[in-house]
Structures are given as structure tokens and as C-alpha cells.
Amino acid sequence: MWKTEGRRSSEKATEGFGSFTARHRGSTAGARRARARRLLAPLIVGCCAVVSVLVAVDYWANAGAIYRGVSVGGVDLGGKTPEEARELLEDPRQGVLREIVLQRGPERYSFDADEVGVALDAAGTADRAYAAGREGGVAPRLLDRMLAALGAADVSPKVDYRPEVAQAEVEDLARRLDENPKEASVTIEGATVGVVESREGYEVDVPGTMARLAAAVGEGAAEVRVAGEKLEPKVDTPAAEEAAGRARTAVSAPLVFTAGGEEWALQPDEVGRSLDATPRGSEIAVEIDPERLRESLSEMYAALTVEPREAGYELNGDEVAVTASQTGRSVDEEALLADLTKGLFERKSEYEVPVVVDEPELTTAQAEELKPTELLGEYRTNYGLTSDKSAERVENLQISSNAIDGMVLAPGETFSMIENVAGLDYNASKVIVDGKETLADGGGLCQVTSTLYMAANYAGLDVTERSPHYAQLPYIRPGLDATVWFGDENGAGALDMKFRNTSDGYVLIREYVSDDGYIYAEVWGRPTGREVEMGSRRVALTPYSATWVTRQRVTEDGEVIYDGVLHRDTYGALESESGEIIPMDAFEPAPVNP
Template sequence: MTVWDTEKKTTQRKAKGEFDRFATYRWGATAGSAWVRVRRLVGPLTIVLCAVASLLVALDSGVDAGVIHRGVSVGGVDLGGKTPEEAGEILGDPERGVLGEIVLERGPERFPFSGEEMGVDLDVAGTVDRAYAAGREGSVTERFGDRVRAAFGAASVAPKVDYRPKVAKAKVEGLAARLNEEPREASVSIEGAEVGVVGAREGYEVDVPATMANLATALEAATGEVEVAGRKLEPSVLTPEAEESAEKARAAMSGTVVFMAAAGQWDLAPAQIGRSLDVTAREGEILVEVDRDRLRESLPEMYAALAVQPVESGYEMNGGEVTVTPGQSGKAIDEEALFADLEQGLFEGQREYEVPVVTDEPELTTARAEELKPTELLGRYRTDYTLTSDKSAERVENLRMSSNAIDGMVLAPGETFSMIENVAGLDYNASKVIVDGKETLADGGGLCQVTSTLYMAANYAGLDVTERSPHYAQLPYIRPGLDATVWFGDENGAGALDMKFRNTSDGYVLIREYVSDDGYIYAEVWGRPTGREVEMGSRRVALTPYSATWVTRQRVTEDGEVVYDGVLHEDTYGALESENGEVIPMDAFEPAPVNP
């Protein structure tokens, strides 16, 4: 139904007295009629306007024939009224052209680069073509819009550019290396009795990706000015905190500190106090604290007068009996109490301190030594040092040196003995040793015999052997399976072989080892009665021309009851070679007895 039909029906209904009922509808129909009339006018008006615009563009084109339209510019350079040739000369001139220089700016700071340095090459001919096409190419509406903008001097044409971002990025990164600066933390220094403060300073970091984005935007707008993007780096320790800590240090060094005790008086000058202070930056603060080690070093006379080391009680053999060597109490500075007073009062100006002195008892007092005194020979063993091929005085001297290093050692209940810890570092002589089945000269020949002898004494004493390694070859002075070797390892200690055992008794253990003139090395382990009896034995279970395997058994009884009876370990030994390289048969000599 058309609008006109609606109006006709409305008239008919009005004639029938239905006007009020359809009043609103009639009003809307009337408004719709007006809208239709407007629409009928818009079409012709648009056509007229477009025709006028086309006429104006045509007339203007005639005026600017052969030249760039007035008001057209590239990167702020006005090219209006210029022929393409003239525009090309202007754009190609480095001083007047576009993007000949690109300036990176950080606030008032300017960092100029040539376009070539930044990887930017202006396509002059292509850019002139774009400028000349403004207002001439495109739809009528587009050309009309360009001309209107040109009339107001706002027709800016984007240049045609050959841009190499990698080249530009390298320049921006180079500039960043110059501009980047770490923040400087505030700090406090103490030189002698003087306290100095170095103030904090902000740092800076160039945001390379953001700066590259700014460069891309500037190139698109044909401007050579690029903002350097970056951020400030704040220091974590600021100057006010440093000044506060410096005042604390100055308070500690405000005068001489006096330490007093019954044995005398000792002074600490301000410069000495300064050397005893530790200044540390931590979590945004500068802590000023007393360095206890440096304070001790500053008071050697006080420590020498007030600190007396206690004398440990011990044991020695007298007439075949173990006797106690008395211990002696010492004295020591109660450092915890002294340093607590210092750390509280020093920074508040307190200048005098009483030095607390306490008794320092030995770990093993005379009374305790008597209570846990070894009274019984728990284990004993000996080996014949005359059975080896090397009977030199140098080897015997090595035996005495290493035996003396062990003789008289005392182990507390639960303590572990280490052979290496006690015999390493001595000035041994060169004598024969076995390396890979061959005899050669090396420092320390004979150590393994001392080790094997003590190993068996510890076994017979019923102690817990925690580490043991057999020799490469069978030895004439001890039965295979009952030996133990020691090796200090390479220059870094790698590959070392040790022999260790632990005092599993309830009392102290005294170790004795010595070289006798009767041709034997003796090892003894003395301790409190344990009720243990130990039997040892080994036998060969396999034999080839180049090796022999031995099984060692141990039987342990405690107060008559068997607590262990079984295989202790199984060892395979290699054959020895003679000086001319011949293999010595594995059964060439009779093995030593279990108990020589």
C-alpha cells in the first residue's frame, strides 16, 4: 500500500466519523509523505554537486596543468606549483629534501644520522609521482577531497621509501649502548676514622623495539625526527638511607672504646673501630654491623691475656699399663655476651665495656679420662718387615715415621680413625712399591705394611672397619685377604684409598704402633673390656697363572655368644712381574700365616 492510498483511506474514514480513532496514524502518514518528497530531491541534488565538483576539478586541473597541485607537500616540503622535474631536484637536495637526515631525540639531546646510515633511501621519482597524482588520480570523490585539502595546505603525501630495518636497528642498538647506564646505588665507605657517602643516581635503558616503532611511524609521516623510547632505572639503595647508615657508623666511631677485665684494660681507637665495622647493602638498606672476626684481630693483646687453651687429658703406656695424663682447665672470653653488649651499645655512644671471662674445660677432663680409661689389650697384630725384597734403611725409616704418627692416638666412643688423615704429608723416603704388578721406586714405600698391621689389630679388637682396599698383588709379610692398602690419590686427592675404623666400644681407645728391632711391626688397640673375641682366617678358592682369589672369614663372639660368623670379603690378586718382565707364578712363595 502506498502513502497515497493511505491518505485516501484516511479521508474515507474521516467521512464515516472515524477521524479521532485514526488521528495518530494519519499524522504518521503525513510525515512519511514529507520524507518521500525529501528523498526525491536528494538524488538530483547529488548529481548536481558531483557535476559541479567535476567541473571545478577540471577547471583547476587546467590551471595546474603540468605542475603539482598547490598545497601538496611531502614531509613538510611544499611542492605545490612545481613541475615534476623541479620537485625531483628539491627532494634530491640533501639540505632541502625529505629524510636526508634522521634525528633520534631524547629530551633536549639530539643524535643525527644520515638517511643512508639508518638504512633509509628516498625513492625521489616514485615520491614525485605520488605528489603529482594527488588530486589527479582516483575517483571523483578522492580527487575532490585531495583538492580541498590542498586548498588548505593540508595535502601531505607519504614518500616512497626503501627502508632496511636491520641497518636502522644496528644504529639504534649502538646508540643504546652509549645511553644505557646502570643505576648507581648509594653507598657508605669507611677510611680510617672518616665516613664517606656516595649518593644514588638514576640509570637509563633504551627500549630498542619501541624506538624502532617510533622510527617506522616517523618514516610513514615523512619526518626525520624520532623519539628515543626508554625508561629510567631507579637504584634500590637511595641517598637518605646511606646518610642514615653513615650517621650510625660515625656514632660507633665517636670516641675510643675501653675494654676492662681483672687482668687489665685495652683501648680501641676510632680507626680500629672503623676496621671492625661491616657495611653491607641488603634489600634497599645499608647495614652497619660489628664484624666479629675483625674485632678479634683488633684486640690481640686482650685475647692473649684472657684466652688460655685447656689441656686435654690423655693416656700413655707406663710399664705395660695405661695411665691418665691429667687435663687442665683454661679460660675464654664469653664472646656472645661481649658482642651482644657491643652491638647494642656501640652505635648509641657507649664507650666502656666489661669483658666477661668464663672457664673453658677440656673436652676430656681428668675425671672423665679415669672413668673411660682403656684398661685391656683388645687387639694385637704384628708383621715381619724383613720378608720384603726392599730391606733398605730408607724403607725402615718410612715404617718408623708413619708408625710414630699413629702411636698414642686416642679415639672417643663413636669416633672414626682415618689412616690418610694421620700419615699424609710426612717427608717420606723413596723406596720400593708395587704399581700395576711391577716394583718401582716411590716416596712412602712401607706405608701399606703399617696400614695392614693396624687393620688386623682393629679387627681383633672387635672394632668396626668402615673402609679397606686390598693390594694389587700378594705380599710376603701378610696373608692374602688380611691386608689393607693406602694411597693418597693424585695431586687433587682423586682416587685415594684409605683404611678407616670406628670405635664402637663404650670407652676411649688407645692406639699403639711401633717398629721393633726384632724385625716386626707391632700394632695394639687398648680399650675397656667388651667381652668380644674375634677369630680371623683366609683361604684360596681360585688359582690361575695370572690371578688368585681368596675368601676371608671372621667369627665374632660376645660374652661367649656368636654374634657373627661368615665371609668378611673376597679378594682377587694379580701376578707380579720380575725385573726382566717375566710373570712370577702365583704360588711361587708360601703365604704368610694368619697370626705370625
């Protein structure tokens, strides 16, 4: 029992000793901290005192002057009064914002500051330098002072900036720097194929450059990077190289063309002259130029081309003979080009020329079947009855008659007088304009027109357009005449005479000037069984006008198919050279059938 208790007593004693030891150690650490605080306090107080002294000394040392180490644009202003700093900044030799540089890559473009609207505010800048280390919170002032002590306090200058002035200079620079991209291309000189390389272009971003300039000026920087972008060409060099390869393939060997046992060769340089290298989007198309190919193969085309000839008609006495037709042939150019386009760039060198047959529209057999065999209608007028009996007017009659003599009209085809007699080289002779005789080119055309008009009527053809003259004429009865006028320089107001071939066969037109004083017009065709009667009579007369009614009676195979008024015309009085009105009944009207 005692041992046990004794042991317990010993354990308690040990526990108590342990607790005493811990308390003793904690008391030692606290003592040490207290002792450190007692030693540090005087040190802090001393440092503050020193700082205060230094601040005071620095303040009195720099009173009224810019802190040493402060600069503007690399110009040291430390120790100078604001006034001295202003004078220094105004000195051109110092170069503070005297020049603005715009940079594009390695290229530099210098401008005097005033050229881009930049002016240094020397007084404001000096004040800003003086304020460094003096204005703002404690921390910013101490930082400025520290930077100044290290010589690293560079103050941004104060400037006056006029962007409208800079805008003009930047736009001018843009005009100098802007450059369109150069497209790659392919040159083909005979059998020699070359490549012109592409080049990037450039476009200045004027608004972006202005923004950068404004930001730089605000920070006092004198160098500004130009804003802009590169412009890529649509067709680059690799695309041109690819097209050049196709062209070189095309001119690598002669081309041989065969047709009908004949042979023609096209040498590489001639092949090259027939090629075109044309940009198409981002690529270059190498193609055959049909016209230049035709020129290079002119001998082949000439040998393989035969123009078709229509059958025709000619009058031998009272007989109409057929002139034979001829079948033509020609190169099927579309098929040839398709074959060449496919094979030329695959080194194909031999080609069979496709030839097509061109049949005439009117063959000899058709012409024989449809040929005019009978005189359907004829008429004549006396050209000696006019007041102008000059050789010039007679020659005009011959020129216009020859232009229509021998013409052939297919069934359903329409004849136009203007289309056949306009634009020829006529003489000046008498014509009627506004009731007066005057000289003009082409006098006499109306007599040729009137004569043919009546022949077409007697042939039973359908007259689709006709206009009367202004005045009655001595060579043809009123109501049976037809005029022609080419209109103004644009053809406005033209008067034509037209008729349509309403027969089932071809119609042959003949007109000629005879030495007996008459113009003759004839219309030959297939028998129609038609008979035509024409006549006109005056139904009204005044000193200044006369009205005539024209009637026509048409029978076909003895049956009347028309009998009535064809048209009603009113003619005006002519005025003599002296200005007097010529009476409407001054001369006897010509007969219906001279």
C-alpha cells in the first residue's frame, strides 16, 4: 500500500515541477520583447527626426527651383526657376518638340512641329516641371523626389495641338505612301513565256494615324508609328507561275492540222501569238484568242473556206434565166476551238480540222421552181417633162435606178426604197421643199420611186408604205406618185416607199433610164392571175390646193377581189422663183398610163 501511494506522490511532484518550468520560460520571452521595444523607440524617433531634417533641408535647398534630376524631353531643368526653365525650353537649340517624326517601318518622315499643328507651351511645361515632387499626395511626391534623385524624373511637356493642321499633312503623307498592289501576270512573247511577280500594296489608315499622333502629342512623344495595312494582290506570283506552266506546255511543240488530205503546221511562236493570259478572280486563265488563231491559220482557213452562192435571176431579152447556186464550206471554228482548248494544255499536237457544209438559202433547183417567168407589172415616166433637165438630175436617176435594178424578192419579203438608195453619191439638182424649188443632193429620186410604185401596183403586190408629194408633178398623174425622203441626220421624219411580195414565187425588179426620155420599171414573177386597173381624178380645187382620189380595181382569175378608193391626196400650190403662187391648173395632168 505504501509503495503505491508513494509512487503516486512522486508523480504529482513531477507534474508540479513541469508546470513551474513552462511558466518560467514564457516570462523570459515577454521580457525580451519589452526590452526590444524600449530600444527601438528611440531609433524610430531618431530616424523621423533625421527625415524631418532632410526634408526641411531639401525644401530650403530647392525653394523656388525645380528639383534636381527633373527633365523635359531630355532637357535637364533641375535647379532652375520656372522662368529659367521657360527660357531654356524656348531655346530652339534644345529641340524640345521641335520636330515630329512619323515612322513606317524603317522609313522616317520628319515634320517641323508647327507643320502638324504642335506648339510647345514653354511656360506651362516649366510649371509642370516645377510641380514635380510638390503636388499630389505624400506617396506621389516622394516617388517624384526619388526619381528626381535618380535623374529619372522626365516630365511630359505641355503642348497646344491643332489636329486640323495635322490632318492635312497626314493625308498628304498618305497620298505618298499609299500604293496599289501589283497583280502578278503572265507575258507571252511568241514561244517565250514569262512571269511578272506580284507586289503587296499599302494603305495608310488616316484616322488611326491621327489617333496615334494625338496620343503621342499628349504624352510629349515626338515619334509616331503610322497606322495602316498591307494590301494583298488578287493574283499572286504562285498563280501566275501555274498559268505560265500551262502556257509553256501549249508552246512546247508545233501543232499540225489536217483536212481533206491537206496539212498545215503552226509553229510554237505562232501558237504563243494566239494565246491570251487573262486574270479571272485570283487565277490567270490561259486561253486561245479566236481572231489571232484565225490570222495564224489564214492559209488553212482560205483553203477550207468556200462562200455559198445563192441562185439568182437575170433577164436575157424577154427570158428570165437562173444563175446557178454554189454550196459553200467553212471551218467549224467552235468545234476546233473546243478541241484545241482540251488538248493544247495536254501536249496534244495533231488535230483534224472539222469542216461544215454551207448550203445556200436559194439553190439552183429551188430557183428554177420559183423563178419569175412573166412580166407582172410595168410603168414608165417621162423625165424630160420636169423643169430641171440637167445632166446632174439624169445621172441621179441612173444612180438610184441601178441600185435597185436586178433585185430579187423572196415570197413574203418586203422591199424598202430607202434601204436600197440611201447613202449613194448623188448630185445637187432641183427638189421641192415647203412648196419651193431648191437645190439639194438627190433630185430625181422621187421620179424613180413613183415609177417603181406604179409598176408594183400593176403587178398586184401589196404596197405597205407610200406618201404623196407636196405638189403636183408634171411627169406623173396626181394620186399615182410616191415620194422618198431620208429624214434628218438621225433619220427622223423619213418617208419611204415599201411593198411586199405577196406571190408564191420570187419577184425580179428591173428599173433603168432609157435614152428615149423615159424611166422604165418592171416587176417579173410567177403568174398570179391578177389584173390591176388604176386611175385618179380631181375632186376639189382651190387657188392653193387640189384634192385627188385614186381608185384601184383588182381581179384574180376573172373574179373582182377589190374595187374601191385606194387613197385621197391633197396637193399644195408651188411658188415661183419670184415668190408668186403658180395656179393649181397651170399644167395638164399626166395620163394614167403614159
